[in-house]
Amino acid sequence: MLDEKYLNLLAEKYDCEEKVATEIINLEAILDLPKGTEHFVSDLHGEYQAFQHVLRNGSGNVKVKIRDLFEGEMPEEELNEFATLVYYPEEKLQLIKSEFTSKTKLREWYVETIERLLKLVAYASSKYTRSKLRKALPNQFSYIIEELLYKTDEFTNKKEYYEKMVEQIIALNQTDKLIIGLAYTTQRLVVDHLHVVGDIYDRGPDPHKIVDTLIDYHSVDVQWGNHDALWLGAYAGSKVCLANIVRICARYNNLDIIEDAYGINLRPLVNLAEKYYEDNPVFRPKRISDEPLTDQEQLQITKIHQAISIIQFKLESPIIKRRACFDMEDRLLLEKVDYTNEEVTLNGVTYKLENTCFATVNPERPEELLEEEAQVMDKLLFSIQHSEKLARHMNFLMKKGSLYTRYNGNLLIHGCIPLEENGDMKEMEIEGKTYAGRELLDVFEHYLRYAFAHPEETDDFATDMVWYLWTGENSSLFGKREMTTFERYFIKEKETHKERKNPYYHLREDEGMCRKMLAEFDLNPDYGRIINGHTPVKEIDGENPIKANGKMIVIDGGFSKAYQSTTGIAGYTLLYNSFGMQLVAHQHFSSKKEVLSNETDVLSVKRLVDEELERKKVRETNIGEKLLEEIADLRNLRKHRYMK
Ligand SMILES: O=P(O)(O)OC[C@H]1O[C@](O)(COP(=O)(O)O)[C@@H](O)[C@@H]1O
Ligand SMILES: [Mn+2]
Structure with missing residues (x-):
């Protein structure tokens, strides 16, 4: 029985029996609609343009709908042109219009295009309620579009009615806006909910634009990646996380x-860098941007890169020392260096150091920051915590994000569930208590949220823990024994660069193991799957993203341009609609310009993960569960208030 207070509140909204009944009818009907389409992406790594493209074409879903409707009726080139119009309506409209020489012809094209777009919207919305469709329509035209969508079928003089309306739209110069609005409505309808399985930030140029897009997106959740945690950590007051994000940007x-x-003002860092550093080949920037750097610019970035890397290594030491439970003593590398001979001994082997830049390191106390370095970090932290835009973006990540998500029976997680070689959940002792599996992840998330809520605390356990999530052995986001950043810069021998992966990464090939992990998260192993990002799947070497008999799907295919040569493709995405799950492998995306002029859609190859035996309904989803609860409440209200 619901308590009286809650019933009273509910009764305020549903203040007569008819309203209660209407809502019950409405919700019951929704439960029987097909489940909405979920779209999964991961490891976007700042590649805004490529992300925009998969978002706009719904990982190929828009094209499928267009084909369903118009194949045979439109020749292939026209299909492609129409699809491109739906993806990039503003730009494509301009291109198409510029090719018309006669007004009458353009008018004909307008009439036909509007009609086609209306058909497409009607088709794409056929599994949703009208109210949902209404919300997806461009505000200023929702009335007109609804008229066109619904009334046209009912009247025998439909042709005339339609023509009259379109004629007026054209006469009043509203056509372009309407076409653009209908295109965006289509994009929005083909995907009901978006999951971003981590790593929005780092390596690529535009993570901020991705977050802006996500903030405006109609329905989205995020599973934090290690790189996202790094940015959250910086904002939450962790100087070592801050040094890392600046280092990766450099x-x-x-x-x-x-x-x-x-x-954020980098001047203080630039001054420090100019004072202590020279050119250094391993610290030259990796990514070649569209506008090549001048030698001067390149040199400056190279200096900044060294300055911030050394600060990062220094900042790691005190954390490792004060947090025994991180078990990272072997990462106290600055202290292991023999500064006279420029050597370091790791696991009993002595290596020569190359490309060193230790001008600010005091061999007696290597972890000590120079006064200037400390000031640089204080200033950087102050500006990062006072950036209005970063605050907005980080708050969004907190609001929509989590370490893992259980959604419609599946487990979404960026990295891993730390395991022992024998398949047991790996334990970690934190502040005197031992955790493993789901509990460990919940504790991690608790610390991250605590750190975020207390940005003024910079050296407390929670803030250090966020850095641990970036780089620690038991971190579900990282899942490797060590991060060999120092070795990669200063030691030539490749064996020192290796980062040993948690056994999870080979055990996840096993179906039984995946079932066990699903059960650990209270999910039904018969139906659920684990969706992972984080480790690039090397198609090139024949690696299969669908593992463990379909219980495990890894969708990091390398949106990141920097990694495309190792994966061989340009990213995977996953679609899960009422008919089942499909994996989409995307080929290299060159540019929006290329898509617009050649209408070559990025070739995407679909692979069926699984086909549902029966079409899945809203009733069987997370949303369905909520609706069922609401219905139960309403039935209660009906009984107690209206004695029905
Ligand atoms: O290729 P880069 O930029 O040197 O980065 C390598 C580092 O990135 C990591 O792979 C982490 O980033 P990912 O989460 O994208 O894998 C580290 O394990 C590794 O040390
Ligand atoms: Mn990652």
């Missing part, structure tokens, strides 16, 4: 993100 020639997108 490494990939993306300091614009920090300076221009988030408005």
Whole structure:
């Protein structure tokens, strides 16, 4: 029985029996609609343009709908042109219009295009309620579009009615806006809910634009990646996380993100860098941007990259020392260095150091920051915590994000569930208590949320823990024994660069193991799957993203341009509609310009993961569960208030 207070509140909204009944009827009907389409993406790594493309074409879903409707009726080129119009309506309209020489012909094209778009919207919305469709329509035209969508079928003089309306739309110069609106409505309808399985940030140039897009997206959740946690950590007051994000931006020639997108003043860091550092080949920026760097610019970035890397290594030491439970003593590398001979001994082997830049390191106390370095970090932290835009973006990540998500029976997680070689959940002792599996992840998330809520605390356990999530052995986001950043910069021998992966990464090939992990998260192993990002699937070497008899799907295919040569493709995405699950492999995306002019859709190859035996309904989804609860409440209200 619901308590009286709650019933009273509910009765305020449904203040007569008819309203209660109407809502019950409405919700019951929704339960029998087919489940909405879920779209999964991961490891976007700042590649805004490529992300936009898969979002706009719904991982090929828009084209499928267009084909269903118009194949045979339109020749292939026209199909492609129409699809491109739906993806990039503003730009494509301009291109198409510029090719018309006669007004009458353009008018004919308008009439036909509007009609086609209306058909497409009607088709794409056929599994949704009218109210949902209404919400997806461009506000200023919703009335007209609804008239066109619904009335046309009912009247015998439908042709005339339709023509009259379209004629007026054209006469009043509203056509372009209407076409654009209908195109966006289609994009929105083909995907009901978007999951971003981590790593929005780092390596690529535009993570901030991706987050802006996600903020405006109609329905989305995020599973944090290790790179996202790094940004959250920086904002939450972790200086070592902050040093890392600046280092990665310098490494990939993306300091614009920090300076221009988030408005952070890098001057103090630049001054420090100019004072202590020279050119150094391993610290030259990796990413070649559209506008090549001048030698001067490249040199400056190279210096910044060294300055911030050394600060990062220094900042790691005290954390490792004060947090025994992180078990990272072997990462106290600055202290292991023999500064006279420029050597370091790791696991009993002595290696020569190359490309060193230890001008600010005091061999007696290597972890000590110079006064200037400390000031740089204080200033950087102050500006990062006062960037209005970053605050907005980080708050969004907190609101819509989590370490893992249980959704419609599946487990979505960026990295891993730390395991022992024998398949047991790996334990970690934190502040005197031992955790493993789901409990461990919940504790991690608790600390991250605590750190975020207390940005003024910079050296407390929770803040250090966020850095651990980036780089620690038991972190579900990282899942490797060590991050060999230091070795990769300073030691030539490749064996020192290796980062040993948690046994999870081979055990996940096993169906039984995946079932066990699903059960650990209270999901039904017969129906659920684990959806992972984080480790690039090397198609090139024949690796299969669908593992463990379909219980495990890894969708990091390399949106990140920097990684495409190792994966061989340009990313995977996953679609899950009422008929089942499909994996989409995307080929290299060159540019929006290329798509617009050649209408070559990025070739995407679909692979069936599984086909549902029966079409899945809303009733069987997370949303369905909520609706069932609402219905039960309403039935209660009906009984107690209206004695029915
Ligand atoms: O290719 P880069 O930029 O050197 O990055 C390598 C580092 O990135 C990591 O792979 C982490 O990033 P990912 O989450 O994208 O894998 C580290 O394990 C590794 O040390
Ligand atoms: Mn990752």
